[in-house]
Amino acid sequence: MNEIVWTDAAYQSIVSTLRARTGLVFRATQRESIKAGIATAMKRSRVADSTEYAKLLAYDVEALDNLIVELTVGETYFFREPSQFEGIRREILPEILRRRGIEHRVRIWSAACASGEEPYSLAMVCDEEGLARRCEILATDISSEALAKARQGVYRDWSLRGERASAAKKYLSHVDGVNIVEERIRRLVRFEFLNLAMDVYPSHVTSTEALDLILCRNVLIYLGRSTICEVSERLYRCLAEGGWLITASGDPSVGEYAPFETVVTDFGVFYRKPAAATSDDSVTSATDKATEPLVPASSTTTLDLLSGRGVASQPLTRLEMNASVEVAAARAALGRGEYARAVELADLHPLDPAACVIQVKALANLSTDSAIKKCTMFVSRHPLVAELHYLHAVLLMELNLDVEAVQAAQRALFLDRSLELAHFLLGTILQRRGALEDARRSFRNARDLAKARQPDEVVPLSEHETASLLTRAAENHLRVIDAVRRGDE
Structure with a gap:
């Protein structure tokens, strides 16, 4: 393949398309690293001219998918930020069941799930807490490539590098140098395509309404302020009353964009949609x-x-x-x-x-x-x-x-x-x-x-x-x- 031909107009067109289609925003200081990522994606698409590539992104989903993979850190691992998972186990799940009843089916969404380690970690927690038959876990991402990998449930040892790797290992089979998630755990998670920058949630169509818990971690840091505002508002509306939102410790606060309660716990800062107060005067039997x-x-x-x-x-x-x-x-x-x-x-x-x-x-x-x-x-x-x-x-x-x-x-x-x-x-x-x-x-x-x-x-x-x-x-x-x-x- 020939050397890539760059123009400033093409670069600006590419990053503008990314912002419009995905909400991703990049700083001027990132220009060279972004160009390197774009160049790698262009080679995968067999395009050497940046102007032609900018045109391709307008209609080719696969080309856009490849570019997203190159420009975002999709790398994750099981039980990343383990204190948050401990908070889910010891604070959030018990609170949901106290409030909604022991027979309540807990509805969880792992938004921007990347290669799937996060939702499988959630499934493992639910199984450990006896909720495997009473939970629904939706996992979504903008990358079709990441979703395909997640559905397979096959991981290298690098995905087990966290301090709580042992909690995941009992649900994995080590075969020919890879780790395979148990079929029983894989069946607890449903993987679907969803672009957080698009107004397709909350919705019954996308299974993103009346949720008890949402994890949206390590994605808001890539978004512009206006997109963060829109995503925060939509995530708030996706939650059932009293529902919980967890972002990564390095993500911007969502409290200024939607009327969440900020809950400080021993396990980190979480967000909650206020539970509605019921009044005898407002409810007629x-x-x-x-x-x-x-x-x-x-x-x-x-x-x-x-x-x-x-x-x-x-x-x-x-x-x-x-x-x-x-x-x-x-x-x-x-x-x-x-x-x-x-x-x-x-x-x-x-x-x-x-x-x-x-x-x-x-x-x-x-x-x-x-x-x-x-x-x-x-x-x-x-x-x-x-x-x-x-x-x-x-x-x-x-x-x-x-x-x-x-x-x-x-x-x-x-x-x-x-x-x-x-x-x-x-x-x-x-x-x-x-x-x-x-x-x-x-x-x-x-x-x-x-x-x-x-x-x-x-x-x-x-x-x-x-x-x-x-x-x-x-x-x-x-x-x-x-x-x-x-x-x-």
Whole structure:
């Protein structure tokens, strides 16, 4: 390959593209080291002219991925900053379970997970604390190369250089000079592509909402101030009330960008989203509502809207009125995170599909096993309700039962081909199984259906996902799949 041809305009274009696409910012004093990293990435892309390379980055995901790998320190190791993991074990996990209940399914996100040592360390902690069956660990990164390595779970001894290496070794098999993470631990972690600089979280689509704990370490130091602000605000919104955020000791403080509580512990400084205070005056029980005088049938009320009835409808019976109140109360309890209460109220109406949906969603936050048992029963009882089949697919995917999850998602789409969220879910499962062409088709369907809506329209089956957000998420997956396919050619 010929010597690289540099121009100042091309350099500025490259770093501008990086900032726009990833939020990465570099100081003027880093110019020579950045140029060296760019040169290495250019050689991998077989491009010698910096101007042509700048153009390539605008559309080639693989080229951008290679550049990110060269310019960021993706190097990490098991139990990096061990005091933080000790804080998770001794302070954070016990607090979550005290507040949410011993049966609560702990939801954790390792953001910018690099080659995977961090999320696997989290899985090991959860296993040691008896939470392996009651935790969900999402791990994301902007680098497809790093994610591919993380999914393999194969590491050199260099990844075990930390002072707590012994804690990881019992979960590793040493074979032919490498260390392989136990299959049981690998199955606790789900790896997905996510660009923290993009507005695709919090979202049900990216599994980044109502989280109990987020680790976002050693990434904020690479970002510009405006991007740090945006990322901090979004991470705050990703957390459930009372949820925790951990950054690296060398990262900038997020407390000035979002209304976190700063919690100083013996294990370091952590951030927390304040838990909402409940007031007896602000919460009305379903029983209280049910004993209120019935509103005359000639009036249009909230209950009319909930039941789909207008002023010209036949009057509701007292039984129907009470059922509507209880289902509405269950939905409200679900929205407040009062999952046990939501289950209790929804369980009063097992023949009501809406109540069944609420019950499954609430149970999913308490016990995946209980949720999937109920959902299996409900899809048998209500075989024509697409949302129940969709929820069934989500739960099966979380248990890594991908074949069954694909079938459930396909049943939802058989009932309603217009459900873009079901297309997106099917694409996610197929991509994980390596069926890239089928996954591409599903993500394309999700994108096209979402683009046909108004950008700020909430898509069906979601709580608050907008069409524009789903469109961007689907396009991200399509770019990643196309990059992988080009690499295989």
